[in-house]
Amino acid sequence: MLTSSVVTVLLGLCAVGLVISLFAKDYIVNSKSNEMIRQAKQVNLAIQNQKEWSDRSKEQLHFFDQAFDSRIWIFDLDGNIVTTSSKDEVNVGKIVSKEVINGVLNGEPAIWNQSDGFKEGMLSVAVPWGKDNDVYGGIVLHSPLKGMNETIAQLRETILWVTLLGIFFSFSVSFYLSWTISRPIQQIDKAAAKIAIGDYSERIQIDSKDEIGELATTINHMVEQLARVDLEKRELNQLRHDFLANVSHELRTPLTAMRGFLEALQDGLIEDGSRDKYYEIMYNETIHMNRLVDDITDLMKLENKEIDLVWLAVDVQAMMSKLAFKFQPEAELRGTFIHCYEDDNSPQAHADPDRLEQILNNLIKNAVKFTENGTIELKAMAVPSEGCVLITVTDTGIGISPEDQGLIWERFFKVERGRPVKHKDSSGLGLAIVRELVELHNGSIRVRSELGVGSAFEVRIPLYESRPYVQPLVSLAGVG
Known part of the structure; x- marks a missing residue:
């Protein structure tokens, strides 16, 4: 760009200078010729009545010579030079x-370059000498070409300096423009090279508002998008790795136990009276694996948006009473009592009955599992101001530490701190499924817990407001 700009300006200025020089030369010569013709006519006015040449007449010619800075010749009809303005003229008598x-006799001025008889080139003009239609001869004026040539030379020198100045200016401007273009392009090239190797930390610092600035902004935005996609990809790969590792671990544990028991049974190492116990253990392990596979299937369907809800008006209190009745025997084995609070205005939720039951089933199951010799409270109440049904599952179990409360919703996360070994057999998918189902219902869930005191899970499900509340269809008699 720099070279092409300089060459273009140089050629342009040279062409303009050449044209100006030629036109200026013609203009100067034409102007000088017209001026000399006018001067020659003034000389004719002064001498048109003189046919004989005296000393006074020669003095008059000499005066015009000095005034016009031009050599003057007077010639007759035959072309013979009869007198000149110079006293030592040697051209008198020449033709x-x-x-x-012929031009003078026809009344037309003549213009030519004269060099014979002079030390330097002359510009010469000739006009008729005479009065009215009476022509005596002609008047010739000679003006040195040296002055005009010097003027033209000065003009050309000026054009040369202007050309050099133009080249310098165009070089400076072209260099600046080239630099302003090449520098950001180099930054873009550097950033592109880093992007090509997977480094998305580079940003292009270009503040201009032109097309290159817009390109840099677009590339920066693209890099941010690529960085975000790359981060999501790494996180997804990590999640996939963790998922496979957790699934492998969860399946390997019961499979290892079952394999050991089967080998012992196959080798006859177990007495007949103990076989039923081992069979029961293996059966429970298969149930655990089946539950794990079901949970993984549900979670994957939820995350892939493959579950469609059947929206109905659900009597939440009746559902909680039924689940309390279901888990009461297991709770009594742990010395725990389930209290299900009844409300005269049984709230109705706008939800899928099967999925809402799955949510409550997981929450109550966890409460029973981690509560011994305590109480579990189940409440459901309408909150019209928020347009939701507030469902609360509260227990007096071992609780969850503040550090773990934000992690319990992650897949395969298990709270290990402060929990007995017998509580560590869960898959870690129950609360992850609960959260996905609640969000699928356009609801929310949160936990309040304290170690050694207990936990309270609060679920908000949209309220069904298109029909009046009805009394619970199922009540839990004898519980609480």
Whole structure:
């Protein structure tokens, strides 16, 4: 760009300078010729009545010579030079060319370059000498070409300096423009090279508002998008790795136990009276694996948006009473009592009955599992101001530490701190499924817990407001 700009400006200025020089030369010569013709006519006015040449007449010619800075010749009809403005003129008696004579006799001025008889080139003009239609001869004025040549030379020198100045200016401007373009392009190239190797930390710092600035902004935005996609990809790969590792671990544990028991049974190492116990253990392990596979299937369907809800009006209190009745025997084995609070205005939720039951089933199951010799409270109440049904599952179990409360919703996360070994057999998918189901219902869930005191899970499900509340269809008699 720099070279092409300089060459273009150089050629342009040279062409303009050449044209100006040629036109200026013609203009100067034409202007000088017209001026000399006018001067020659003034000389004719002064001498048109003189046919004989006296000393006074020669003095008059000499005066015009000094005034016009031009040599003056006077010639007769035959072209013979009869007198001149110079006292030491050697051209007296010589003959003017026939072309000049014929032009003068026809009344037309003649212009030519004269060099014979002079030390330097002259610009010469000739006009008729006479009065009215009476022509005596012609008047010739010679002006040195040296002055005009010097003027033209000065003009050309000026054009040369202007050309050099133009080249310098165009070089400076082209260099600046080239630099302003090449520098950001180099930054873009550097950033592109880093992007090509997977480094998305580079940003292009270009503050201009032109097309390159817009390109840099677009590339920066693209890099941010690529960085975000790359981060999500790494996180997804990590999640996939963790998922496979957790699934492998969860399946390997019961499979290892079952394999050991089967080998012992196959080798006859177990007495007949103990076989039923081992069979029961293996059966429970298969149930655990089946539950794990079901949970993984549900979670994957939820995350892939493959579950469609059947929206109905659900009597939440009746559902909680039924689940309390279901888990009461298991709770009594742990010395725990389930209290299900009844409300005269049984709230109805806008939800899928099967999925809402799955949510409550997981929450109550966890409460029973981690509560011994305590109580579990189940409540459901309408909150019209928020347009939701507030469902609360509260227990007096071992609780959850503040550090773990934000992690319990992650897949395969298990709270290990402060929990007995017998509580560590869960898959870690129950609360992850609960959260996905609640969000699928456009609801929310949160936990309040304290170690050694207990936990309270609060679920908000949209309220069904298109029909009046009804009394619970199922009540839990004898519980609480």
